[in-house]
Each structure stands twice: as C-alpha cells, then as structure tokens.
Amino acid sequence: MKRLFVVVLLLLLVALPAQPVAAEIVVNFWNNFSGGDGEFMSAMVQNFNETHPDIRVEVSGVTWDDYYNRLLTSIAGGIGPDVAIMHTTHVPAYANQGMLLPFDEELASRNIPVDDYVESAWTGLNYQGKQYGIPLDVHPWVLYYNKDILGELGLLNSAGEFDPPTSPEEFRALIDKIDAAGHYPLSVEYVGNSWRGWYAFLKQAGGDVFVGNEVTINSPEALETLTFWASIPLAYPELVIGYDESVAIFAQGDAAFHFNGVWVTGYLEQIEGLNFGVVPWPTLFGSPAGWANSHAFVIPVQRGGADKAKMDAVLTFVDWMTENSYMWALAGHIPTRQSVLESPEFKALPYRPDYAAQAETVVYLPQHPNVLEIETALNEEVQAVTAGVKTPEEALKTLEQIIGSLVR
Amino acid sequence: MxxxxxxxxxxxxxxxxxxxxxxxxxxxxxxxxxxxxxxxxxxxxxxxxxxxxxVGLENYRQLWTDNNFRSSLWHTVYFVLLTTPPLVILGLLLAAGLNYPFRGRTLVRGMIFFPYLLTVSIVGIVWRWMLQRNYGLVNYYLGKMGIAPLGWLAEARTAMPSIALATIWWTIGFNLVVFLAALQDIPEELYEAARIDGAGPVKSFLRITVPLVRPTTIFVVIMQVIASFQVFGQVFVMTGGGPYGSTRTVVQYLYEQGFRYFRMGYASAIAYVLFFIMFVLTIVQWRVMGRREL
Structure with a gap:
C-alpha cells in the first residue's frame, strides 16, 4: 500500500508540471528590428511572455537588409513564421502573390477594437477589400531642428520653439539665411530616399503618383513641388549626401535642420549636448500631408493552413503589442491606437507627442502590387534631379513612362 | 574492397x-x-x-529592350575594366616585391591579405564611412593636402571608381597569395644567372618572372573577370545601386527583379544571359592568352 502510494505520488509529480507546458502555444515572430528598435521590441515581447503563461512568443530577428529575402523564401517554402513584421507598402505585393493571410473574419470574431486604430494606418493595410495587417506604428518623415543654431539666429519663438514655415519661399529663405550665417542648413539623404520629401509636398499640392491604373505624375503640381524640392540641393550641391552622413551631421550638432523619419528620435535624444526639437512635416503647399510608412503585423500563409488555437494566440499577441505600444514609442515611432496616443504614459514622453498628431495626415504610396518597383523609380529619378543631371521635366516624363508600364 | x-x-x-x-x-x-x-x-x-x-522567349526578348538591363550591363563592364587590370598587375607586383626577403615581410604580407578575410558587408560599411563627404577619413586627408571634399559615393562619376577601389583593397590579397605561390616555383638559379649576365631587377622581372608566371596570370585573369562580372555585395552595401541607378550591376538587377519584385522567370533569364556572356568571354580569353601555352 505504502509502495503504491509512493508510485502514484511519483507519477503525479512527473505528470503535473508537464500539463501546463503542453498547453503552451509557441508563436514564431519575425521582425526586422535591430539596434535601438530591436532592444525595445525584445523588451516588449519579454513583457508579453511574462504576463501570458499560456503563450510563448519566440522572436527571430534578422538584419533589415536581408529580412525580406528571408521572409520571402520561408513563406515560399511554406514554413514562414506565425506572425511577422512587414512595411505597409510591401503588403500589396506580398498579398498579390498569395503570401499573406487576410483575416477579416478572425478580427470580427475576436473583438479586436478596430475603431481604436488611427484610420489612415488601418486602411493602409486593407488591400482590395481585405485586411492583411494590423499596424504597430506610423513612422512619418518629420522636421528636426537644432535649437542652439536657430536660437543664435533668432529663429525660435518666445517659448524657445520653432514655428515651421508655411510656404516654400519662407522655407527657402530660412535655408539661405542659415547658410549665410555659416551653418550647415539642412541634412537629408538626397542620395537615398529623398523622394519621400517631394512626395509629401506633391500630396499637399493635391497631386499624386498614380490613381488606380492612371499615371498622374506628369502634372503641374508635380513640376512645381519637384522644382522646389530640388532647388535647395541644386543651390547647395555640398548638401547632397547619403543617409548615414545626414544623421551624423545633425547628431554632431552641425546641421540646423534635419529631415528624417521619427525612428531617429530614440537615437538623437541619447546624444549628449544635442539641443534639438521636432515638429511635424511642414505644410508648404495646400493642405497638410506627410510621407509615412508603417510597421504592421502580418500573418504569412502556412503550408498546413491556419490553426485556430495558433490564430487566437497570434491575435492575442498582436492586440497586446499595439495596446501597449507606448513602449514601442520609446524608439520614436507613433503608436497607432487612440487609447495609447491619449494615455498619460505616452503624453509624458519627450518629443513624441510633438509630432503624434501627424499620424492623422500621413500619406502612404498608393497601393499596387508593383509599388516597390515604382518606389525604386521615384528614388532614382528624384536623385537624378537633385544631383542636377536631369531637369524636373525630364524626370517626370521618365517617371510617367516607367510607372505607366507598371500600373497598366 | x-x-x-x-x-x-x-x-x-x-x-x-x-x-x-x-x-x-x-x-x-x-x-x-x-x-x-x-x-x-x-x-x-x-x-x-x-x-x-x-512565355517562351518573351523574357529574353524583353531583356533586349530593357534600358535598366542595358545600363546595368554597361556598369558591370565598367567595373570589370576598373578592377581587373589593377588586381592582376598590382597583385603580381606586390607578390614580386614581397618575394624578396626583408624584415617584417610576413607582417606586410599578412596586412595585405587581411582584408580578404572580412565579409563583404563589413568592407562595404567601413568604406561607406571612410568615403563620406563631411566626416570621411579619405576627405580628411585630402583636405590636409588642400583638396576640396568630394562626395565619393554621392556622385555618379566617382561612385563606381570608389567601389572598385574598395574591391581592390578587399581582394588583392587573394591574387597576391596565388602569385606568391607561383613565384616560389621559379628556380633561384635563373635570377642568379640573369644577375651574372648583368640584368637589373626590372629586366629580370620582365624577362623571367612575367613569362614564367604566365599560366598563373591566365588563371588569375580569367577568375578575376568572372568574379568581377558577378559583383553585387559591395555595390549593394556601399551605394545600393545609386546614385540614381548609376552603379546598378547585372547581379543587383537580377536580385531586384527576383527577390524584390518576384519576377523569378525574368531574373533567371538575366542570370542565363550573364552566364552566356561570361562563358563566351572565358573561351575568348582562353584562346587569346592560352594559345602559346597549348
């Protein structure tokens, strides 16, 4: 009897701890965050895992430059992650190839608070009537300014802050004034994605790259805004630099203005002695609009199809991540949920609330399966204009032709 | 068995x-x-x-009229022309120099070979920073000599030569080692005999070393042309094909078409055209340079 008791006890000891382990659902999560972004992301996932004993999220980080290759090949092989980060602009291309799972039904049946999300960010992930992603953030380009330089030139208001210009002439005059005073006026990646700045102004002026199957890029609005966007680097060719350097110059405290995405806030604020401020993208033409992209959670198509328990776990995870995204805002990004934007935790953060309102007026590139190729064309043609090897008219004509062949 | x-x-x-x-x-x-x-x-x-x-030959037909493919092919040929002669000639000269015994020879050999051990991303990033307009090491030293700062990777006319320079620095060590191995096979007596007959170092290099390492030179040239035609990593990391597509090479274009735009068939056609070009070139080189050997 005693012996039986011991055996039963031993069996129980072996069996009991095994039970919760078996019930734990493992979610494979891939993201492309490195550096500061990577640290904040890991901390969030760890926090989620600690508060959710029944789900274990395993992160696989890949450096940003081969992230999409890895993701592409894994999905093509039918062994993609359970959930992954993808840029909003990438979604149409991947969805069009059948690599992403639309999950409208799941959203409805699991009470995901769709209304809480910033509308532009949410609808940016709706492709051909189906929802392919849940936005984690909005990361627009904004205007950073050096308070010391602008203060010295008397360009700050009584509160010690900068009032952004409201017309192209005003902005240009500022650049000339700062340059005349012997400072580096504006650091931005002219050898890189400077088309984003032009695109923002194009949208402000009421133009667009293409609408549906129709190319609208060769327009008076496009010519006016591109001519303006190129006028600064053409007048100051020494400003034509790449991304790393554009950040370095501002971080060193040498540049008065810096155009960049909000992701750089987390880096800039750690630099000792750098006295900077940030304002939303300036409205120089017509109505407010600023270029942005978003990091979104997407669900790759799996070989065996979707498993219900796994889907529950994934959506629980994604919902929690966006609900707690003030932690993600530490990296600089703007959260996508109104409840987070209005929370005291977020409002207490430095810099972020100064540009959070911009989430309302951001513009993504129009949706199209070929949009990544269109992006490359925009990037190269705008670079050619800012380098002075093509006139805005020539570049717009080339773009009209290239984009025409891609959207028709 | x-x-x-x-x-x-x-x-x-x-x-x-x-x-x-x-x-x-x-x-x-x-x-x-x-x-x-x-x-x-x-x-x-x-x-x-x-x-x-x-689609039959449609991909190949499309390639024929594709401006981006043509320009990337030209950029690649330009890169091959920029890198192959220095890598072969400099490799041989360095090997000849480092074949003479002197103090610290092993150290110098090691230093020249060392970059070859680095991965392409490290090489690309280091050079990207060295070649910056405002904080770059290269412009810093040029500035000391009174030369105005250049946007090495920011301007089309200097971007490809800059990538070529980084590539030479990165891979010259490999050719050095191959040539060194060939030089060890040349009997010392030949040089001695030349010296006795009054030949200086330049003459013995041209009359003894160059002809005797000929098979190695052929090997190095052919391998170098093949390797340079396939250039991708350095360009991808240093300029991403920019400024305005002026450094986009064939393999970069293939990568963009296949892995960014999901046109696997088109990318494969690019790969086969590149393969065909390299195949023909290799045969031509073999015929032209190898004739006396056969």
Whole structure:
C-alpha cells in the first residue's frame, strides 16, 4: 500500500508540471528590428511572455537588409513564421502573390477594437477589400531642428520653439539665411530616399503618383513641388549626401535642420549636448500631408493552413503589442491606437507627442502590387534631379513612362 | 574492397561511386538541379505561388529592350575594366616585391591579405564611412593636402571608381597569395644567372618572372573577370545601386527583379544571359592568352 502510494505520488509529480507546458502555444515572430528598435521590441515581447503563461512568443530577428529575402523564401517554402513584421507598402505585393493571410473574419470574431486604430494606418493595410495587417506604428518623415543654431539666429519663438514655415519661399529663405550665417542648413539623404520629401509636398499640392491604373505624375503640381524640392540641393550641391552622413551631421550638432523619419528620435535624444526639437512635416503647399510608412503585423500563409488555437494566440499577441505600444514609442515611432496616443504614459514622453498628431495626415504610396518597383523609380529619378543631371521635366516624363508600364 | 560476384574492375568502380556519392548528391541538389531549374524558369512568368505561365522567349526578348538591363550591363563592364587590370598587375607586383626577403615581410604580407578575410558587408560599411563627404577619413586627408571634399559615393562619376577601389583593397590579397605561390616555383638559379649576365631587377622581372608566371596570370585573369562580372555585395552595401541607378550591376538587377519584385522567370533569364556572356568571354580569353601555352 505504502509502495503504491509512493508510485502514484511519483507519477503525479512527473505528470503535473508537464500539463501546463503542453498547453503552451509557441508563436514564431519575425521582425526586422535591430539596434535601438530591436532592444525595445525584445523588451516588449519579454513583457508579453511574462504576463501570458499560456503563450510563448519566440522572436527571430534578422538584419533589415536581408529580412525580406528571408521572409520571402520561408513563406515560399511554406514554413514562414506565425506572425511577422512587414512595411505597409510591401503588403500589396506580398498579398498579390498569395503570401499573406487576410483575416477579416478572425478580427470580427475576436473583438479586436478596430475603431481604436488611427484610420489612415488601418486602411493602409486593407488591400482590395481585405485586411492583411494590423499596424504597430506610423513612422512619418518629420522636421528636426537644432535649437542652439536657430536660437543664435533668432529663429525660435518666445517659448524657445520653432514655428515651421508655411510656404516654400519662407522655407527657402530660412535655408539661405542659415547658410549665410555659416551653418550647415539642412541634412537629408538626397542620395537615398529623398523622394519621400517631394512626395509629401506633391500630396499637399493635391497631386499624386498614380490613381488606380492612371499615371498622374506628369502634372503641374508635380513640376512645381519637384522644382522646389530640388532647388535647395541644386543651390547647395555640398548638401547632397547619403543617409548615414545626414544623421551624423545633425547628431554632431552641425546641421540646423534635419529631415528624417521619427525612428531617429530614440537615437538623437541619447546624444549628449544635442539641443534639438521636432515638429511635424511642414505644410508648404495646400493642405497638410506627410510621407509615412508603417510597421504592421502580418500573418504569412502556412503550408498546413491556419490553426485556430495558433490564430487566437497570434491575435492575442498582436492586440497586446499595439495596446501597449507606448513602449514601442520609446524608439520614436507613433503608436497607432487612440487609447495609447491619449494615455498619460505616452503624453509624458519627450518629443513624441510633438509630432503624434501627424499620424492623422500621413500619406502612404498608393497601393499596387508593383509599388516597390515604382518606389525604386521615384528614388532614382528624384536623385537624378537633385544631383542636377536631369531637369524636373525630364524626370517626370521618365517617371510617367516607367510607372505607366507598371500600373497598366 | 571486393564485392562478391563482381570482377575487380566493376567492384572498384562501385566502391568509387559509393565514395563519390555524398559529393554527387550535394552537387546535384545545390548546383545541377538549380542550374536546370533556372533555365526552365527563364521561359516562364514565374511568381512565388501560383502556376507558372510558359512565355517562351518573351523574357529574353524583353531583356533586349530593357534600358535598366542595358545600363546595368554597361556598369558591370565598367567595373570589370576598373578592377581587373589593377588586381592582376598590382597583385603580381606586390607578390614580386614581397618575394624578396626583408624584415617584417610576413607582417606586410599578412596586412595585405587581411582584408580578404572580412565579409563583404563589413568592407562595404567601413568604406561607406571612410568615403563620406563631411566626416570621411579619405576627405580628411585630402583636405590636409588642400583638396576640396568630394562626395565619393554621392556622385555618379566617382561612385563606381570608389567601389572598385574598395574591391581592390578587399581582394588583392587573394591574387597576391596565388602569385606568391607561383613565384616560389621559379628556380633561384635563373635570377642568379640573369644577375651574372648583368640584368637589373626590372629586366629580370620582365624577362623571367612575367613569362614564367604566365599560366598563373591566365588563371588569375580569367577568375578575376568572372568574379568581377558577378559583383553585387559591395555595390549593394556601399551605394545600393545609386546614385540614381548609376552603379546598378547585372547581379543587383537580377536580385531586384527576383527577390524584390518576384519576377523569378525574368531574373533567371538575366542570370542565363550573364552566364552566356561570361562563358563566351572565358573561351575568348582562353584562346587569346592560352594559345602559346597549348
């Protein structure tokens, strides 16, 4: 009897701890965050895992430059992650190839608070009537300014802050004034994605790259805004630099203005002695609009199809991540949920609330399966204009032709 | 090994193939199969999922009129012309110099070979920073000599030469080692005899070293042209093909078409055109340079 008791006890000891382990659902999560972004992301996932004993999220980080290759090949092989980060602009291309799972039904049946999300960010992930992603953030380009330089030139208001210009002439005059005073006026990646700045102004002026199957890029609005966007680097060719350097110059405290995405806030604020401020993208033409992209959670198509328990776990995870995204805002990004934007935790953060309102007026590139190729064309043609090897008219004509062949 | 029921010859052959099998499997799976599959794909519209559509020679026809392909082919040829002569000539000269015994010779050899051990991303990032307009090391020293700062990677006319420079720095060590090995095979007596006959170092280099390392030179040139035609990593990391596509090479274009825009069939066609060009070039080089050898 005693012996039986011991055996039963031993069996129980072996069996009991095994039970919760078996019930734990493992979610494979891939993201492309490195550096500061990577640290904040890991901390969030760890926090989620600690508060959710029944789900274990395993992160696989890949450096940003081969992230999409890895993701592409894994999905093509039918062994993609359970959930992954993808840029909003990438979604149409991947969805069009059948690599992403639309999950409208799941959203409805699991009470995901769709209304809480910033509308532009949410609808940016709706492709051909189906929802392919849940936005984690909005990361627009904004205007950073050096308070010391602008203060010295008397360009700050009584509160010690900068009032952004409201017309192209005003902005240009500022650049000339700062340059005349012997400072580096504006650091931005002219050898890189400077088309984003032009695109923002194009949208402000009421133009667009293409609408549906129709190319609208060769327009008076496009010519006016591109001519303006190129006028600064053409007048100051020494400003034509790449991304790393554009950040370095501002971080060193040498540049008065810096155009960049909000992701750089987390880096800039750690630099000792750098006295900077940030304002939303300036409205120089017509109505407010600023270029942005978003990091979104997407669900790759799996070989065996979707498993219900796994889907529950994934959506629980994604919902929690966006609900707690003030932690993600530490990296600089703007959260996508109104409840987070209005929370005291977020409002207490430095810099972020100064540009959070911009989430309302951001513009993504129009949706199209070929949009990544269109992006490359925009990037190269705008670079050619800012380098002075093509006139805005020539570049717009080339773009009209290239984009025409891609959207028709 | 003897298998019962077979003659010695047959059983030796079986043993041979059994020993070759692991290698053959790897060869078939990672080389031969993709090679054939790629060729097959080049005649299709081939996406990620969904059924491929047979298009015959359409991809090749499209390549013929594709401006981006043409320009990337030209950029690649430009890169080959910029890198191959210095890598071969400098490699041989360095090897000849470092074949003479002097104090610290091993250290210098090591220093020149060292960059070859780095990965392409490290090389690319280091050079990207060194060649910056405002904080770059290169412009810093040029500035000391009174030369105005240049946007090395920011301007089309200097971007490709800059990538070529980084490539020479990165890979010259390999050619150095190959040439050094060839130099060791030249009998010392030949140089001695030349010295006695009154030949200086330049003359003995031109009359003894150059002709005797000829087979190695042919090997290095052919390998170098093949390697340079396939340039991708340095360009990808240093300029991403910019400014305004002026450094986009064929392999970069292939990568963009296949992995960014999901046109696997078109990318395969690019790969086969590149393969064909390199194949023809190699045969031509072999014929031209190797003739006296054969």
């Amino acid at each position: 003897k298998f019962s029921g077979f003659s010695k010859r047959v059983s030796d052959a079986i043993a041979g193939y059994v020993l070759l099998l692991p290698f053959l499997i790897v060869l078939v799976v990672v080389v031969l199969y993709p090679l054939i599959q790629g060729f097959y794909m080049s005649f299709h519209n081939w996406g990620i999922f969904g059924d491929p559509v047979w």
